[in-house]
Amino acid sequence: MTPSSSVSYPLQNLSVKPFNLLEACLEVLVRLFILIPFFSLLYIMTKIFQLGFPTLSWEFLTQPPVDGMTHGGIFPCIFGTLSITILMILMALPLGVAAAIYLTEYAGQGPFFRIIRAAVNNLAGVPSIIFGLFGVGFFILFMGRNIDGVLKSGLLFGQPCMLWAAATLAVLVLPVIIVSTEEALNAVPQSHRAASLALGATKWQTIRDVVLPQARGGILTGAILAISRGAGETAPILFTGCAYFLPRLPVVNLFGVIPMINPLDQFMELSYHIFIMATQSTDAAKTLPIQYATTLVLITLTFLLNLTAIVFRIYFRKKLGQVSI
Template identity: 50%
Template sequence: MKYSTKRRIMQSGVFSLLRLSVGINGLALAIIVYFLIINGAQVITWDFLTQKPFDSMTQGGIMPCIVGTIILSFGAMAIAFPLGVCSAIYLHEYARPGKLLRFIRFAINNLAGVPSVIFGLFGLAFFVTWMGLGVSILSGILTLGFLVLPVIIGTAEEALRSVPQTYREASLGLGATKWQTIAQVVLPAALPGMLTGSILGLSRAAGETAAIMFTAAVYFSPKMPTSIFHDVMALPYHIYVLATAGTAIDKTRPLQYGTSLVLILLVFGMNLVAIWYRANMQKKAR
């Protein structure tokens, strides 16, 4: 009886701690969003969302930045998601357990913790300089793709682990090959979980500054990009430019907060679309 009471008290304490953690995170998000709304909502108008910036970024809007952020984010996911899923399939379904596999997973986990500025310098040295792509959308997409790749691999592998082994055994028992089993049984069941990784990767790609300031983003571009070999403006780098505007920093302060609020709303919107798509995939899988 005493043991049962002690266990209930411990369970209640752990649940309370979890609720407190969720509450602190939710409160922090609410404070940040409230701060941005109070300081930046007054500048968000139709012209602000549809015009180009001018007069040293102190006037106009952020339309090129919005377009650039969307292109870079979805472009990075178009590169990282297939590579990440293929890597996860090899690691979980084909690779033999051993020291080499443990080393590869260790390297992937460490790669996920590398600061984004290191990826930016890598992109500058490899894509921009060595491959001759220059400061361009393609360089930024490839750099961001490598940046979010460890997240995609990790979540994709976890999604594959969540598929019951009996699915594989039943498929193989019916005469399917291993690849047919993976492609027609395992992947459809694991895909909704893999999309969770894509949501996390999309959020990180959309908010990165250091990774694109060396490879894709520019201070100002007078035209919308028409090719993947053109440079581009992006919301995170635009916020950085406004925040370091020198003598004009007081004049651009509302623009900083307004642009930050738009970035948060844009990331929220992209995540919402990805979550909606994942929910539809889960319904079809059932």
């Protein structure tokens, strides 16, 4: 239901409309305003493409940095970004989906629901640097040090590493997943639930076998949005595990044979790489081409992820019979 749908305003169309300069100016003004976000996006994308593309090559994407990061590629950063987002989504998705199921199917509409709702919205508005402080104070110093104390593992968990960086990011993207899952669950018609319950299925069976399968698309969209958000965030991981330069990949061989991501190692990361190359390196001007190319890689990654999410959402909404975006 949209307010300004196909029904037009008959009176407005019939009335004699004298040309009103002020009204015309206002209309032109808001039309110009809407071009601002559009052209900002276009300008940023083309400028970064134009400045970053010449440096981009197969070697740039697959080689580690060399010569004090003034040459070479950004492979460890790409690897780090992929690893940390995988870890992050493994933590955030089950929790977020479960929270959304509780909110839509169990919580009702009372004050309890409103408190959780307010907490989710508030969590979405917490400044990203606060998550960084929280990651240091809670995950590394409290959880990590205590795990070390229990396991007597020296200083293994109680230091910045990918596990805690991913956990910090997971807290940050949790609201994204909750909100989009909730929306997907609410889109499932109430009659389907009623039909399932009437056939004798329990509440959980109904959710598991009737509601969740229909909400799969929306949940997937939320997960993609969360990955895109997590891949681009820098402030939360500044102090929780990012490395300026790491000569090795954060990989460990499980049982000595199966290679897997080592969550207890530090890592390089795309967005952090842009940040330090632009602000902390000794000769930022010299590495400017690398900075542009890294930015191009990151922006392409997040842009494609967001685009996929948008296309998915349009597709799944059409399937559920809704047209509006």
